[in-house]
Amino acid sequence: MATTTTRPRRPAADTRLLGTATRYSAARCTALALCAVAGSGAALFLPFAIGHALDAVLTGHLTGRDTDATRWILVCAALITASALLDAVDGVLTGTTNARTTAWLRGRVVRHVLAVGPRTTARFAPGDLVARLIDNAAHAGVAPATFAALLAALVTPVGAVVALALIDGWLAVVFVLGAPVLFLLLRTFVRVSSDCVARYQRVQGDIAGRLGEAIGGARTIAAARTEDKEAARVLRPLPDLSHQGHRMWRVQGRSQAQAVAVAPLLQIAVAAVAGHLVLHHRISVGDLLAASRYAVLATGVGMLVGQLSGLVRARAAAGRLAEVLAEPETRYGTDQLPSEGGLLELRGVKVTRGGRTVLDGVDLTVPAGATVAVVGRSGAGKSLLASLAGRLADPDEGDVRLDGVPLASLSRTELRREVGYAFERPALLGGTLEGTIGFGAPRPTPARVREAACAARADTFVTRLPDGYATPCDDAPLSGGEAQRLGLARAFARGGRLLILDDAMSSLDTVTEHHIAEALLAHTPHRSRLVIAHRAATAARADAVAWLHDGRIRAVGTHAELWQLAEYREVFGA
Secondary structure: OOOOOOOOOOOOHHHHHHHHHHHHOHHHHHHHHHHHHHHHHHHHHHHHHHHHHHHHHHHHHHHOOOHHHHHHHHHHHHHHHHHHHHHHHHHHHHHHHHHHHHHHHHHHHHHHHHHHOOHHHHHOOHHHHHHHHHHHHHHHHOHHHHHHHHHHHHHHHHHHHHHHHHHOHHHHHHHHHHHHHHHHHHHHHHHHHHHHHHHHHHHHHHHHHHHHHHHHOHHHHHHHOOHHHHHHHHOOOHHHHHHHHHHHHHHHHHHHHHHHHHHHHHHHHHHHHHHHHHHOOOOOHHHHHHHHHHHHHHOOHHHHHHHHHHHHHHHHHHHHHHHHHOOOOOOOOOEOOOOOOOOEEEEEEEEEEOOEEEEEEEEEEEOOOOEEEEEOOOOOOHHHHHHHHOOOOOOOEEEEEEOOEEHHHEOHHHHHHHEEEEEOOOOOOOOEHHHHHOOOOOOOOHHHHHHHHHHOOOHHHHOOOOOHHHOEHHHOOOOHHHHHHHHHHHHHHOOOOEEEEEOOOOOOOHHHHHHHHHHHHHHOOOOEEEEEOOOHHHHHHOOEEEEEEOOEEEEEEOHHHHOOOHHHHHHOOO
16 A cells, blocks of 8 residues: 655755746746736825825815816826726736646646656555645645735835835834834744645645545445444544644734734824824825825735745645655666567566565566466565566666666667556556557557457457447446456557566456467467466466565476475465
8 A cells, every 4th residue: 555755855846846837937927927016006106196186186175276186086097997907917817827837737747657657656645646736736836926926015015115215214214113023923924834834735645645545445445344444544634634724824813913913003103203294294195195005005914924825835735746756757778679589587686665675586587488477475576576577667676688688778669669568457548448458659550459359358348338449438337357358458459579467367257267368378479478377277378487485486387397386286275
């Protein structure tokens, strides 16, 4: 069962990922920043215009001329209209930028997971991977737009302080004296909030991983009548999730409350000084009105807290995505195989998983064109050996060679063209039944697909369906054995010199298995075959049997020769 572990990552990995995402949407972010700054400019100019409009109204009332008042009122109306339009454009740009960046992050993570291969699910539970791909990518995807919004949120208070200084320097001095308190509040908020958000997302991923495991084992849970026990296991981290969620909201609420407590004091101080300056005829009544409005804009910490909170969540989410991206991709070489062959060699192979040595010093040879069955008790390492044989996994020590060429030095195209797989639980990809049999590159011809289906005894049930081979996989009522036959047909349809069957006939009845085993030898006469076997009849049809015991090859011989050993017979329950 896959478990999520924490591996140290470079401290700047999350920042680099967010930086790359921002560069990907650079044009939209630039437009968004310009729009946000323009909106801030309009908001900053509006108090100035309102103040002048008030002064013009008062002056016009005294002089009987209101031309200036009309002009400034029209300016105020234009600024309000421009702010509304800029807000609308900002909303559209924010939504599209978030969607575009989220899609890019998801695409990058999916491509990387597929490039890493099965090793990814050995470290991350499937449910946790889905949570990172869906939820965390969405949170990280808002970072570019939030950066632009934060720029506007910073421009507004800075511009407001400058405007106070332009009205009268003492107004700016009064505000600046109290500004460090606001700065400390924001700094504390970011530090504490980062920790609780990261913990919240980790617990959320843990629950998703447990849920994925429970869904995968739904039949076992129902048969064992352990629904309540399993539900309790899945939801066991829920109190911790609740604790971190409440802690996160407490941090944000406390910061908002502290900011709300400090901000009015600064606003009152600025307004008091401005009133004093009016009494001494150093500024006008309109300037007093503008200064009071600029004091409100300068203390707009609530907006800053909201933007910083979004960035904190985005960075924590990017950190979880960076953990997945830190897994190294499978590297391929450029070598090619000789024109003919099929000789598979495992030399001194050792593999450790979770601190336990699963395979230790395994030496195995599959001659070209031969069939070798691998048998052993559960947990002996048979499926892992099958993964090594086709480089779905790499050994920690030793090497695996095909016709004398190390698998690690082969190009990806060459390796996948020459090595075919069939699994115990084949994934029905490709859309339709014909598509799932022909799944892969290059795609086999329809005639070859049908020939392979006949060899795997899949043609009989496929042709009985109303749409035949065009039946969508989701609409095909398939049993476990029928799904395995489709997987075998997919393997038969591929070319190549090596075919690996990882318990691919375990769900077949004895008669069907016999026919498919005969077809396996007849349909692929020039291919070497490595078969993971659980039935004595399957092992008996092989040219040789490799008996795997406690991670080592205990014996190699024909099934008849090994059957003389009591312990070998016990492997099959005899």
